[in-house]
Amino acid sequence: MLDIQSIRADFPILSQKVNGKPLVYFDNAATSQKPKVVIDAITSYYEEINANIHRGVHKLSQLATDAYEISRVKIQNHINAKHSFEVLFTSGTTHGINLVSNGFASLLKVGDEVMVSALEHHSNIVPWQMLCERTGAKLTVIPMDENGELIFAEFEKLLSEKTKIIAVNHISNALGTINPIKKIIEKAHQFGTAVLIDGAQSTPHIKPDVQELDCDFYVFSGHKICGPTGTGILYGKEEWLNKLPPYQGGGEMIKEVTFEKTTYAELPHKFEAGTPNIAGGIVLGTAIDYLNEVGFEAIAKYEHELLEYGTERLLEIEGLKIYGPKSLENKTSVISFNVGTIHPYDIGTIVDKMGIAVRTGHHCAQPIMNFFQIPGTIRASFSFYNTKEEIDALVGAVKKAVVMLS
Template sequence: MLDIQAIRADFPILTQTVNGKPLVYFDNAATSQKPKVVIDAISNYYNTINANIHRGVHTLSQLATDAYEISRQKIQKHINAKHSFEVLFTSGTTHGINLVASGFGQFIKAGDEIMISAIEHHSNIVPWQMLCERTGANLVVIPMNDKGELIIEEFEKLLSERTKLVSVNHISNALGTINPIKHIIDKAHAVGAAIFIDGAQAAPHLAIDVQALDCDFYAFSGHKMCGPTGTGILYGKEEWLNKLPPYQGGGEMIKEVTFAKTTYADLPHKFEAGTPNIAGGIVLGTAVDYLNSIGLDNIQAYEHELLEYGTQKLLEIEGLTIVGTSAHKTSVISFNLDGIHPYDVGTIVDKMGIAVRTGHHCTQPIMDAFCIPGTIRASFAFYNTKEEIDALVTAVLKAQRMLG
């Protein structure tokens, strides 16, 4: 059992009011709130060891370098990567996807196939479209059913020797669907395809074991898991990272530079050109420590309680429809009220101090498939409560009365 009030006390922002009401923050799928230990760690870095890393013999540089690399090792352990050099610091999931999509072109020719799914975030669609445009490859889409689940039988039929890479999300940001990624990974490997997992929505909620999954790449963002914005991780198997060309050129990613020829540094520095977000990388390790102090299994169990409670309470509202009803979901509820635009509901709910997200959630193909302009999305974290869900229900009912 989690002590939710003690956990809430760790998050300074949760004590404030919005529009004269206690803040209820249900936009966690967009970004999570930050505990004081993370906020303090950012200040501590700049107050005590601020220096550039990997380049200085002076004490501050060595202290900053040690802290940065210790954070990399924490994250390696957290996701059970085989080597710390398989853990690349990025600015977020989008950066990780683009890094791989940029370099993967050398393995793709016209007529090859890149496979994604119907429930992807735009960040896991557009880079692969760009790759297909550059190479003449074809983009293949795994269809979904009316519950927002991938149709796995169709996925298996679409796989062939032409499939060179499959890139799917672990969890849908718009629907909360948890995909059967281990099965997808195994089937992709069976036809010789590489596999990329967008873990942006999974890393805050589930324990991740990249070796057990056997994925080739796994990316996630720090800001969704209590860490700073502008931080993220790309995990890649050593063999793939050695094969991929650098994504950017510059300082730090080189072994030797002459005007005639440049040779590249060993992993992970080959992919980390320029001065990184040093404070962010260090503090991402602090955020991982914080999540582990609570326990991902505990977080998952409690958030599932919130999901079940919220689903039950919201479905008691006449005229409310939940979009995304997979049997396997994380703590995301996307819904609409009959005859009322999601934006209008979100605006009224905000006046009552409740933060939800409205719109297409960077998943326009999903909304097009359901023939809707968007949804109202309430996404829960381990610091939310059932009482806050009750407040949401009250606010939605008020919006329905005002707008219906």
Template structure:
């Protein structure tokens, strides 16, 4: 059974006050809060098995290595990757994007095409722009409509034999739109193109099945799924990871080094140069365990109720407009109030203990499309409540009255 009070008790930070008010944390799209089991797992690693991994025969090194690789296997099972070596530890989604974009520099030539969507976070735009500048490839954009949905007829027309990779987020961080990635993956594969999925905003809400999706790459960040910052995962199909060159050189990613020639290690170590965030990798496994113990069916049900309730309550405020009204949407609401800058609303509600995000959310092309400087974004997690939404709505009303 889903007991919201029991769930909330798992998160120590939810009991604190901000500016003398009980914290209402609606910035989950930026990062999720951490349950006590995750916090404890960090301390346990450093207190009991702190050692470098893969390189030592001593007991602590073996214990740390076993825990790190057990976490990789947990994540393999969580996303249903075929092999554990298809799961690479990274520092986050941005690292994963850059790893793949850098690798494709050796595969593209002038005139090849890279397709990105109009809904992307800057981290899934800039590395591909850099790739195109380096190779002479052409960046093409899948357009969006007024509801914040990608226009699939335009996507179909953009695809051609020149398309070498399509990169799209599973869920928009700025609008909450859930993109039809299975359709896009299947369509792109008809033209022989690879598909990279930015799953940063999806993994807190659902379990991606990478084999069912048939995506070539899928990246996400640990801190978006109740795990520690500085951690992430890049899934890549074995064939693609073998085809790409190493992203970084150094220790761990080598098989043999001489001054004349270096040979590289097998997957996954080929892409994991240097001492990794060992504690982070291990604790990411603990975070995945926690999310699965809550249950993604329960998470989706709770967050859908919050989304629907907050949408109804906010739209009752005169002059308030929601950006992103896709049919398929997760628990993110981006909104503005006529004549008031989003930053001013955000500043006032913060004084009342409410954490929301204001600005362009690292998605300036979306804001340019709507011809606005930014939005106020309230992003909900499974540990939030309708009562907290009521507090936010009253705070927004108060801010509107003060600023009008």
């Protein structure tokens, strides 16, 4: 059991008021709030060990380097990567996906295929479209059904030896759908196809085991798991990272430079050009420590309770429709909904006046909205520091908004 009030006390922002009302923060799928231990760790870095990392002989540089590399090992252990050098620091999920897609430009030819799913965030669509435009490869799409779930039989039909890489999210940001990534990976590997998993929406709720999944790449963002913005991780199997060329050139990623030829550093530095977000990388480890102290099993159980309660309460509202899986066992703590023909933006604006933060629009997933023939949805996304009382406040606010807009 989680001590929710104690946990909420860890997050300074949750005690404030918005528009004169207590803040109810239900935009966790966009970014999570930060506990005091994370905020303090950022300050501590800049007050105590601020220095550039690697190669420095002075004390501060050594302390900063040690802290940065300790964080890398923490993340390695958290996701169960085989080697710490398979863990690359990035600025976020989008950066990680672009790094891999850029690298695959040297591996693809005309006639090859790249596969994504109909449930993807734009950041897991556009880089692959750009890659196909550069290489002459073809983009194929795993279709979805009316429940917002991938049609696995159609995926099997699309998959062939031409498919060189599949990029699919672990959990849909727009609908909360949990995809059958283990089955997708197993099937893909029968054809020698690489698989990249977008874990931006899964890592706040579950601990990914990259070796058990056997994925080739796994990417996620720090800001969604109580860490700083501008941080993220790309996990890649050693064999694949060695196949890909560097994404950027500059300092740190080199072994030797002459005007005639440059040789590149070993992993992970080959992909970490320039001065990184040192404080962010260190504090991302702090955030992961915090979440592990809370406990991911307890987090998952409690957030599922919130999902069940929120679904039941919101469906009391006449004309309200929830998009996504009917079975809550195949869904994480996201409720994406509309009420009748009222535009989601209008409800979101009124709800905000009551101190409740929800996300409205297409959630960077326009193909999903086009499938349902809607302009967007209202998305309430819950975290382990939310409460059922806050859900009650949301339901009351939506009811008031509907009355005002009808």
